[in-house]
Amino acid sequence: MPRKPRKGDVAADEAVYGAIRRAMHMGRLAPGTKLQEPALARVLGVSRERVRKALHRLVHEGWLTAIPNRGTFVPSLTVEEMREIYDVRSMLEAAIVRRLSEGHTTAAAKRLKAHVAEEKAATRRDDRGRLFELSGEFHVLLAELCGNDELTRLLRGLLTRSTMHFSLAAPRQLTNCAGPHEHGDIAEAIIGGKADRAAKLMLVHLAGLVTLQAGHPPEQKPVDLAEAFRDIEGKPVREAIGRRIRNA
Amino acid sequence: MPRKPRKGDVAADEAVYGAIRRAMHMGRLAPGTKLQEPALARVLGVSRERVRKALHRLVHEGWLTAIPNRGTFVPSLTVEEMREIYDVRSMLEAAIVRRLSEGHTTAAAKRLKAHVAEEKAATRRDDRGRLFELSGEFHVLLAELCGNDELTRLLRGLLTRSTMHFSLAAPRQLTNCAGPHEHGDIAEAIIGGKADRAAKLMLVHLAGLVTLQAGHPPEQKPVDLAEAFRDIEGKPVREAIGRRIRNA
DNA sequence: CTCCATCAGGATGTGCACATTTCTTGACGT
DNA sequence: ACGTCAAGAAATGTGCACATCCTGATGGAG
Numbered sequence: 070m071p072r073k074p075r076k077g078d079v080a081a082d083e084a085v086y087g088a089i090r091r092a093m094h095m096g097r098l099a100p101g102t103k104l105q106e107p108a109l110a111r112v113l114g115v116s117r118e119r120v121r122k123a124l125h126r127l128v129h130e131g132w133l134t135a136i137p138n139r140g141t142f143v144p145s146l147t148v149e150e151m152r153e154i155y156d157v158r159s160m161l162e163a164a165i166v167r168r169l170s171e172g173h174t175t176a177a178a179k180r181l182k183a184h185v186a187e188e189k190a191a192t193r194r195d196d197r198g199r200l201f202e203l204s205g206e207f208h209v210l211l212a213e214l215c216g217n218d219e220l221t222r223l224l225r226g227l228l229t230r231s232t233m234h235f236s237l238a239a240p241r242q243l244t245n246c247a248g249p250h251e252h253g254d255i256a257e258a259i260i261g262g263k264a265d266r267a268a269k270l271m272l273v274h275l276a277g278l279v280t281l282q283a284g285h286p287p288e289q290k291p292v293d294l295a296e297a298f299r300d301i302e303g304k305p306v307r308e309a310i311g312r313r314i315r316n317a
Numbered sequence: 318m319p320r321k322p323r324k325g326d327v328a329a330d331e332a333v334y335g336a337i338r339r340a341m342h343m344g345r346l347a348p349g350t351k352l353q354e355p356a357l358a359r360v361l362g363v364s365r366e367r368v369r370k371a372l373h374r375l376v377h378e379g380w381l382t383a384i385p386n387r388g389t390f391v392p393s394l395t396v397e398e399m400r401e402i403y404d405v406r407s408m409l410e411a412a413i414v415r416r417l418s419e420g421h422t423t424a425a426a427k428r429l430k431a432h433v434a435e436e437k438a439a440t441r442r443d444d445r446g447r448l449f450e451l452s453g454e455f456h457v458l459l460a461e462l463c464g465n466d467e468l469t470r471l472l473r474g475l476l477t478r479s480t481m482h483f484s485l486a487a488p489r490q491l492t493n494c495a496g497p498h499e500h501g502d503i504a505e506a507i508i509g510g511k512a513d514r515a516a517k518l519m520l521v522h523l524a525g526l527v528t529l530q531a532g533h534p535p536e537q538k539p540v541d542l543a544e545a546f547r548d549i550e551g552k553p554v555r556e557a558i559g560r561r562i563r564n565a
Numbered sequence: 566c567t568c569c570a571t572c573a574g575g576a577t578g579t580g581c582a583c584a585t586t587t588c589t590t591g592a593c594g595t
Numbered sequence: 596a597c598g599t600c601a602a603g604a605a606a607t608g609t610g611c612a613c614a615t616c617c618t619g620a621t622g623g624a625g
Contacts, residue, residue: 105576116610121577129377138577138616153467160412160468161405219401220408223471353606364580369607386586386607 100145170264348393418512
């Protein structure tokens with residue numbers, strides 16, 4: 070299985086894809102913003118087809134909304150849609166913590182503890198950017214510990230769509246989850262084997278996030294594309310590495 | 318919001334997409350088959366870019382596997398991947414039937430009963446094709462009754478990937494679920510409000526499907542594309558109608 | 566003054582042609 | 596005889612140019 074990268078390679082695709090996602094993640098692109106292909110191609114310094122492909126992919130993944138012959142837009146999640154996503158997450162994550170509570174390796178417990186410790190450290194440093202990342206990764210970690218790749222992929226998609234609201238609507242409040250101590254409690258219940266308690270804590274945790282998000286309606290403001298993508302394109306693509314091609 | 322269809326329109330895209338999916342659904346395309354773009358374009362009578370777009374979409378949805386600079390292939394699901402998919406389904410669907418058991422409208426109960434009745438009718442007629450469809454739709458129906466669109470979308474994707482194995486590996490056995498009576502029992506438990514029983518029945522049901530599929534390893538045989546797509550392209554696109562564009 | 570029709574400008578969608586890569590076939594050397 | 600390498604052919608990936616459609620503005624009619 071040769072994997073020779075070419076000159077421009079698919080890395081260019083990933084770069085464009087990652088640049089747009091990062092801009093959204095950083096709250097540069099307000100809901101309702103139209104992402105027009107020529108402007109993006111000019112700003113990012115790539116061909117229009119590259120931008121096209123990336124936009125189509127983002128649309129398919131639910132990050133952007135496309136209207137035929139009109140263009141692609143940054144979606145404004147309604148409260149109802151958000152509630153639905155968290156509802157599905159509740160179903161999945163309650164089952165996940167239940168399963169982990171009923172049986173997990175010592176290595177798993179170690180990773181959980183380490184993650185919670187890292188979150189606490191970030192909290193002490195008041196490093197809200199890092200804490201934002203860690204808070205999301207906690208939920209992915211739980212899925213990973215189940216050893217089911219399909220589950221991990223699915224939950225990751227759900228989670229990114231969940232955190233999109235924070236990124237887009239309330240970029241100021243970089244408090245992804247209501248605080249690391251809730252994660253700590255959940256981890257403790259899992260390690261202690263208390264399935265019911267872990268599930269209940271997770272449900273309360275997610276419910277809290279919903280009310281937290283519902284309290285911060287998205288702020289509509291126009292955005293200049295050139296400004297939004299300033300010092301973005303060069304950085305390495307981090308979040309795309311979980312999205313590899315499936316090889317039979 | 319105007320919706321003027323053009324001459325060829327997006328319907329052509331959907332037609333190509335649907336044709337390939339239908340061919341897979343009918344077991345015409347064996348696992349490992351390479352879908353090369355020029356041949357498909359010639360067979361379906363459309364331009365190569367149309368085929369390209371459809372293939373990319375199918376790859377992204379998990380129906381096909383793409384290898385850069387090599388082409389797109391019909392995947393051969395391993396037993397492990399299949400088990401993972403059913404594992405996720407177990408988590409979600411157990412939660413679904415629990416929720417429905419704890420509260421549902423009379424209209425919901427009516428739809429459930431009607432569906433089970435239709436399955437029994439198809440069984441009596443020995444209409445295995447129709448039963449195959451209905452068996453899948455039963456699980457989607459449960460998700461729909463929860464009133465959560467996100468959940469419905471997600472489960473539909475999982476389900477199509479589950480049934481892919483039947484379509485590809487064992488097209489002969491058109492018994493999607495082990496029999497409508499299991500669906501009937503689940504529906505009965507839901508309507509009766511027995512959450513634990515409904516959840517347990519669902520878990521047993523899904524576990525049974527896994528063992529059923531694991532017993533039928535995929536049969537590898539080369540396929541002629543022109544033969545696989547005979548009397549396919551003209552038919553109306555049925556399964557694509559649930560995949561509309563998201564409009565903000 | 567308001568409303569509608571018409572038209573220019575720009576953006577999206579599509580087909581085409583070329584560059585690049587990979588697979589196959591055949592010959593050559595060991 | 597087998598393995599290796601090279602050259603041709605075919606398929607994939609990409610950029611370009613044109614067709615089609617939407618949007619906003621301008622001018623005329625009521």
